[in-house]
Amino acid sequence: MPRNTAKQPRRADPLGRLVRGARRWxxxxxxxxxxxxxxxxxxxxxxxxxxTYYMKQEARRLxxxxxxxxxxxxxxxxxxRSAVAAEDANFCLHWGFDMxxxxxxxxxxxxxxxxxxxQQTVKNVYLWQGRSWLRKALEAVxxxxxxxxxxxRRIIEIxxxxxxxxxxxxxxxxxxxxYFGVAPADLSDxxxxxxxxxxxxxxxxxxxxxxxxxxxxTGSIMDGAATIRRDGRAACFED
Numbered sequence: 200m201p202r203n204t205a206k207q208p209r210r211a212d213p214l215g216r217l218v219r220g221a222r223r224w225x226x227x228x229x230x231x232x233x234x235x236x237x238x239x240x241x242x243x244x245x246x247x248x249x250x251t252y253y254m255k256q257e258a259r260r261l262x263x264x265x266x267x268x269x270x271x272x273x274x275x276x277x278x279x280r281s282a283v284a285a286e287d288a289n290f291c292l293h294w295g296f297d298m299x300x301x302x303x304x305x306x307x308x309x310x311x312x313x314x315x316x317x318q319q320t321v322k323n324v325y326l327w328q329g330r331s332w333l334r335k336a337l338e339a340v341x342x343x344x345x346x347x348x349x350x351x352r353r354i355i356e357i358x359x360x361x362x363x364x365x366x367x368x369x370x371x372x373x374x375x376x377x378y379f380g381v382a383p384a385d386l387s388d389x390x391x392x393x394x395x396x397x398x399x400x401x402x403x404x405x406x407x408x409x410x411x412x413x414x415x416x417t418g419s420i421m422d423g424a425a426t427i428r429r430d431g432r433a434a435c436f437e438d
Contacts, residue, residue: 236325236341240348243357248324251361254369261366265373271356272438274371275386277424278394279355280433282362284423285395287316291351291435295342318342320358351435363401364394378406392420 247268250258258264271279283290289297295317321341326334345354364374371394375383379390386394393406396416404413427433 233340233344237344237348239325240341240345243324244349244353248357248361251323252326253323253328253363254361257363257367257369264367264369265377266361266369267372268360268370269372269383271352271436274356274359274383275391276437277388278359278371278383278386278391279436280424280428281388281391281395281420282355282359282398283316283433283436284427285392285420286319286398288423288427288432290316290355291432293317295346315342316358317346317354320354320361321345323361324357355436362398364397364406365401368401374406388421388424389417392417392424395420 250266254264254266287297289299293315295315297315300315318338322328322334322338325341326337349357359371361370362374363369364371365377368374368377371383374394375381375386375390378394379386381390390406393409393413396409396413397404397406404410406413409417428437
């Protein structure tokens with residue numbers, strides 16, 4: 200009796216279809232997210248970011264906050280140099296991640312300490328405070344995009360305008376007036392270094408009532424700001 204050589208119809212594979220559909224959906228979602236982030240960052244190259252998620256949280260908690268955006272040309276140049284000297288001395292030399300600093304942190308076995316100004320700016324503008332793998336993963340994706348879209352001068356401008364300097368005090372304009380009663384354009388070398396010294400821990404440090412440790416840290420930042428100006432590491436954000 201002859202054998203039936205006709206091809207049998209392939210059985211449906213619902214699990215395979217589900218996996219393929221999920222893969223396509225994830226790829227579409229990732230592409231959409233990256234596109235939205237890039238468009239937001241492109242807009243923020245020219246338009247100041249609005250109040251950040253953390254600012255809104257603090258405004259709800261405190262009732263109000265102080266914050267006023269000022270362009271870079273209305274900020275004393277020494278303030279940008281002081282912030283870079285305090286937080287990210289190789290700011291002009293890296294593409295968002297300071298690999299040398301990361302290696303040093305890993306060698307010391309520390310859990311933190313290598314976050315660049317670029318990373319902090321992305322976190323402060325688009326993400327949330329606190330430590331989590333999800334936030335760090337998003338930060339790792341978004342930081343190189345910001346480095347491509349934003350000039351270094353724009354990154355430091357945004358950073359100085361949204362950083363927290365005291366409880367409810369956000370941005371360099373509010374900080375300069377709160378601590379010293381001056382406009383950000385009129386900050387002295389000492390005042391700028393004091394403000395930079397409080398950046399990592401603004402709720403527990405005071406630029407107007409500095410501890411002995413903060414005074415020592417201020418001197419170190421002043422030296423660092425002068426050094427990066429001399430050796431060219433401030434060239435990427437200086438006029």
